[in-house]
Amino acid sequence: MNRAALLVLADGRFPAGGHAHSGGAEPAVAAGRIRDAESLENFCRGRLHTAGLVAAALAAAAAAGHDPLALDRAADARTPVAALRDTARKLGRQMMRAARATWPSAELDALATARPRGAHQPVVLGVAARSAGLEPLDAAYAAVYETVSGPATATVRLLSLDPFDATTVLARLVPELDRVAETATATARRVAEEGIDVLPAASAPLLDISAQQHATRPARLFAS
Amino acid sequence: MSPTTAPAPPIGRNTAAMGVRATARVTAAARAGATVLPVLDGDGPFEFRRLRSRGTEARVCVVGAMSAPLGGDRLRIEATARQGASLHITSAAATLALRGPTAAHATYDVHLTVAEHAELRWLPKPLISAAGSNLRQTWTIDLAPTARLVLREEQVLGRMGEPPGHVATRLTVRRGGHVLLDQEADYGPGAPGWDTPAVLGHHRTTGQILLVDPDFDENPREPQVLTESPEDGQAVLTPLAGPATLITALAPDGLRLRHILNAAYSTSADGSNRARK
Structure with a gap:
């Protein structure tokens, strides 16, 4: 147990490139689907229970030591949109660089060698958590928090939303963050018996569609 | 399966206490440059009607024999295209999920198997999730490496002017044993975040x-x-x-x-x- 490492890993200043991504908030702001703190909270809630749940379960399973390449294929099958697969692999590559510098391990090296263009970010996050001596539940927490903190931080910039309001949104989501992290970890625990197909595959059509739309926009503040 | 205009009282059901359990099966096989249907067994709410073939393709229409799915129903369709066969399945009307005699959920499982050099086109009319209904639908699809598939699915959440029922789905497509697509959806009352600007808006x-x-x-x-x-x-x-x-x-x-x-x-x-x- 090495819990303080979770603060390092989940810190927005951990140099894994997350600041350049809005988690779908930029196209949602552009389309008027996020306009204030309340719609930001709803957006984050929807992302948490779909993409967040899937990412947390993948991260927890990777942190538990399940085959990261099999998990990477499971992530592909759960990410139908090409733009989101590209984003997940770019973020995975950046997370890999930061993690190998911070908590070097043979498992990180092996995954980096097998996926030179980057593995899906939640899988890298899980292996990084494992290398840092963290538990699967910790990896799930890092994943769910990032799922909502990314859009919240981006919306402060995109809408000039009051940072106090954005932080209040995150605080209001805390009970659901707890629940999703625990559900994801409980499901990841079943992988040993039931195989990787047991992992959740929750989809979000608006996130999918707007990610592909956003990828083709020439003028954008965030990469995704 | 039920026409969208069907009256609310269930047709063709004996008792309201227990849901219907039904498994309908269709198998297509290639024979002498055409596709034949050695198995075409309707069951419960699913009746099959053969349509005129188009080229080498056999075509089948699923016709609703009673109002389904209602809460408590356990429904299943299995369609198989054997090696080299070409099968096209459609439906006569939209599928209308309604609340049953109980608030229990219904299940509707579709299993599609497509062998080497075979093709399956699954093109039914939409699923309508009526207010108060509760449905869990799955599609489990196994494809050989040279198989071809066209699958359409449409969901209409609530009839005109009414709130939706609850519908949870999982679509799993395996190709040569590997999972190609795995996708869940959970919409309607009780599904967290479904009507947010990240999911359906x-x-x-x-x-x-x-x-x-x-x-x-x-x-x-x-x-x-x-x-x-x-x-x-x-x-x-x-x-x-x-x-x-x-x-x-x-x-x-x-x-x-x-x-x-x-x-x-x-x-x-x-x-x-x-x-x-």
């Missing part, structure tokens, strides 16, 4: 067309934004991580959804003659 119809064709290995489709207007709906076409293309659409109503998907399908078929065959 204000849209109450959603649908997709999945095309799997080994030709996409050589010629994958480029991602494409098909429509993006809040009034008419939104759709994108994207290659999966494998020889497959997925069209995802959201629209204000079922008519506009179908329009978007039809337009997208004709676009996507241009790049793949075999998927259009």
Whole structure:
């Protein structure tokens, strides 16, 4: 147990490139689907229970030591949109660089060698958590928090939303963050018996569609 | 299966206490340059009607024999295209999920198996999730490496002017034993976050067309934004991580959804003659 490492890993200043991504908030702001703190909270809630749940379960399973390449294929099958697969692999590559510098391990090296263009970010996050001596539940927490903190931080910039309001949104989501992290970890625990197909595959059509739309926009503040 | 205009009282049911348990099966086989149907067994709410063949393709229409699914029902359709066969399945009317005598959920499981060099086209009319209904639907699809698939699914959340029922789905597509696509959806009362700006927003119809064709290995489709207007709906076409293309659409109503998907399908078929065959 090495819990303080979770603060390092989940810190927005951990140099894994997350600041350049809005988690779908930029196209949602552009389309008027996020306009204030309340719609930001709803957006984050929807992302948490779909993409967040899937990412947390993948991260927890990777942190538990399940085959990261099999998990990477499971992530592909759960990410139908090409733009989101590209984003997940770019973020995975950046997370890999930061993690190998911070908590070097043979498992990180092996995954980096097998996926030179980057593995899906939640899988890298899980292996990084494992290398840092963290538990699967910790990896799930890092994943769910990032799922909502990314859009919240981006919306402060995109809408000039009051940072106090954005932080209040995150605080209001805390009970659901707890629940999703625990559900994801409980499901990841079943992988040993039931195989990787047991992992959740929750989809979000608006996130999918707007990610592909956003990828083709020439003028954008965030990469995704 | 039930016509959307069906009256609310269930037809063809003996008692209201227990749901219907039914498994309908269809198997297509290639014989002498055509496709024959050695198995065509309707059951419960599913009756099969043979339509006129088109080229080498056998065509079957699922006709609703009673109102289903209602809460408590356990429904299953198994369709198999054996080696070299070509099977096209459609439905006569939309599937209307209604609340049953109890608030218990219904299940509706579709199992599709497509062997080497076979093709299956699963193109039913939409599922309508009526207020108070509670349905869990799955599609479990096993494809041989040279198999081809066209699958359309459309969901209409609530009839005109009513709130939706609860519908949870899982679509799992395996190709040569590997999972090509795994996708869950959970919409309606009790589903966390479903009507948020990240999931469906204000849209109450959603649908997709999945095309799997080994030709996409050589010629994958480029991602494409098909429509993006809040009034008419939104759709994108994207290659999966494998020889497959997925069209995802959201629209204000079922008519506009179908329009978007039809337009997208004709676009996507241009790049793949075999998927259009």
